[in-house]
Amino acid sequence: MFDLDNTLYPHEADLFPQINDQISKYVQKIFDLGRDEAMVHQKALYHEYGTTLRGLMTTHSIDPDDYLAFVHDIDYSNLAPDPDLGTAIEALPGKKFIFTNGDRPHAERTAEALGISNHFEDIFDIVSAELIPKPNRETYEMFLARTGVAPARAAMFEDLAKNLSVPHHLGMRTTLIVPRGSREVLQENLDLEADPYPHVDFVTEDLAGFLKAVKGSLA
Template structure:
């Protein structure tokens, strides 16, 4: 079913590593602390602001930029100052990605410096042809449709020949709309308000386990 795929696109956080690593929990906590300091509010109000922008804008940063004049690079440097050693190296995943035919990409709402650290920790520094981050998205993140159009245009991707693997179900809606094959990792990570699942082609719980079957099937053809 995936023999036509020549572009393999992966989200980063809670996708290339398991949500159980709790790396994103560190980022979440630092976002709350940043908002408390910047807006001069308590933890409960900061949480309300943070999650409100997450649900309305796709991520917290664009809301802070639009409503509070927050500098994106300052925010990203602060919230990504986390310990990536909680993520375990994954040489098996690196080997599986290397066996996929076609090009491979990381498509993330995080920034490149942080993503590069995580990929290095996983052992995936050489696994991808390109990394498309929040700066490349001009701070208009997934699930905004322009993010997907921009990603495809920047890397000359035909979405009908692409698969997108992502832990947030709502982020797959625009991908499906432009013809991508969609893979949702149902691993317990925080979801947005949209409960739709009819746009999902495959539901998995672990990338490496799924790719093991994919690679085996493709290599027998």
């Protein structure tokens, strides 16, 4: 299972900052706030409810379809086809899924821009999860029930460590995707602290390279 944003494409593609800006604009519109106030409120909702969407649905009964369409109205031109990633994903054994807190249209546009659409069995998005976001355990259980994936034979790739805790406890192998150039800094922190991320099995800043190495070890 592959998360989408900042996982299947690099952080420097700057897609997620656009989404974040759109979320802030939506919060501005709902609450009639200035930009700075809206960002503060947005982050508060995110930290309390897991996603801004869930927070807005809980506190203001917004239309989730309207929200998802608005926040994913972004420019994808920074994304370029990534044939190395496509080849690495295709070479992996088993079925591959995109598992995202975003919506299916956004995932489809992103995968299409990267040239990797054909390598996935399906997309499990926030709508498939009944608008319950990762890292809620219920979300992963819905994914497993829908796909028939056996956790002990599965792996999860994510850019947020907190979203790997449940997969780890379910028996999956977990890999944290970090921005390029940050792996050594993260490793220093791991060396200084008493294993702050016991639910993370591997860390990489090069997803395609990591997948090729995994495939090589299985050969």
